[in-house]
Amino acid sequence: MKQAYVIKIGGNIIDDEQKLAVFLKNFATSGDKAALILVHGGGKTATRLAEKLGIMQKMVDGRRITDAETLKIVTMVYAGYINKNIVAQLQSNGCNAIGLSGADANAILAHKRRVSGNTDYGFAGDVDEVNGALLKTLLEQGLSIVLAPVTHNKKGQLLNTNADTIAQETAKALSAFYEVTLIYSFEKPGVLLEVNNDQSVISSINRENYRRLKSEQKIFAGMIPKLDNAFAALDNGVKKVIIGKAEALPLLIAGKEGTTIMNE
Numbered sequence: 522m523k524q525a526y527v528i529k530i531g532g533n534i535i536d537d538e539q540k541l542a543v544f545l546k547n548f549a550t551s552g553d554k555a556a557l558i559l560v561h562g563g564g565k566t567a568t569r570l571a572e573k574l575g576i577m578q579k580m581v582d583g584r585r586i587t588d589a590e591t592l593k594i595v596t597m598v599y600a601g602y603i604n605k606n607i608v609a610q611l612q613s614n615g616c617n618a619i620g621l622s623g624a625d626a627n628a629i630l631a632h633k634r635r636v637s638g639n640t641d642y643g644f645a646g647d648v649d650e651v652n653g654a655l656l657k658t659l660l661e662q663g664l665s666i667v668l669a670p671v672t673h674n675k676k677g678q679l680l681n682t683n684a685d686t687i688a689q690e691t692a693k694a695l696s697a698f699y700e701v702t703l704i705y706s707f708e709k710p711g712v713l714l715e716v717n718n719d720q721s722v723i724s725s726i727n728r729e730n731y732r733r734l735k736s737e738q739k740i741f742a743g744m745i746p747k748l749d750n751a752f753a754a755l756d757n758g759v760k761k762v763i764i765g766k767a768e769a770l771p772l773l774i775a776g777k778e779g780t781t782i783m784n785e
Contacts, residue, residue: 522699523554523555523556525557525695526556528548528558528559528770529559531705531707531708531767532564534564535566544706544768547768548616549611557616557660558656558695559667560684562670563598563599567599581640588643589643592680592681596681599622600671604622617663619665621666621668621669622668622671622672622673623646624673629651630652630672630675631649631673632674633646633680644680645682646680647682648672653695656694670683670687685705686750689753696757702761703754704763705751705764705765706766708766708767711780714739722779726780744764751782752784755783761781763776763780764780766778
């Protein structure tokens with residue numbers, strides 16, 4: 522079975538032009554024998570634009586409340602500027618890429634997040650289905666795919682959706698056709714035992730030591746959703762999940778750096 526890599530790039534890399542350029546050059550040369558999908562978020566660009574336009578941004582537990590005006594901004598920034606900038610840079614590196622939102626060709630179907638307690642997240646979307654057959658068709662044409670974190674509900678409504686979740690769900694959908702490795706690449710070298718010590722990378726984590734590390738509160742709280750997503754992906758056909766530094770992408774793909782998440 523052919524290999525596929527679903528790679529999520531973190532917002533801090535998106536915000537740094539030099540780091541993004543290095544990452545995309547490495548990404549472009551990684552697909553000789555594998556299918557490639559890149560999932561991106563938006564970094565701070567949407568927040569900065571909202572501030573310039575005088576549109577107040579509200580966050581609850583690190584999640585953006587997506588009101589109608591904010592939805593316009595994230596659609597313009599995520600599915601527009603950032604997505605097409607990444608595609609253009611990949612083309613300049615010899616990687617023939619196509620950028621999609623979830624609405625394009627019905628790539629990602631989602632529903633509006635339900636009210637939780639007293640919190641209405643607005644036009645935030647939770648994924649129902651990724652169109653794996655569509656993505657496979659595009660990949661078989663020699664295209665690399667760049668997915669923006671904007672989905673739709675098939676009733677004409679766009680939705681702002683968590684990019685980590687899109688990466689996980691995309692990896693799961695592709696596992697019907699490929700041997701899939703899911704990579705979360707961001708500014709840290711992996712899952713750390715000490716959050717401020719980049720030398721404290723945990724090279725591999727299985728379920729048993731993940732439960733232990735969580736109970737002993739040795740894993741930074743912000744990393745737990747990524748790890749939960751990782752194990753959910755492994756439970757649904759994904760072969761391997763790796764978390765690590767974006768600039769080290771070739772070494773992450775080779776399994777020589779970062780944290781490898783295992784199901785056994």
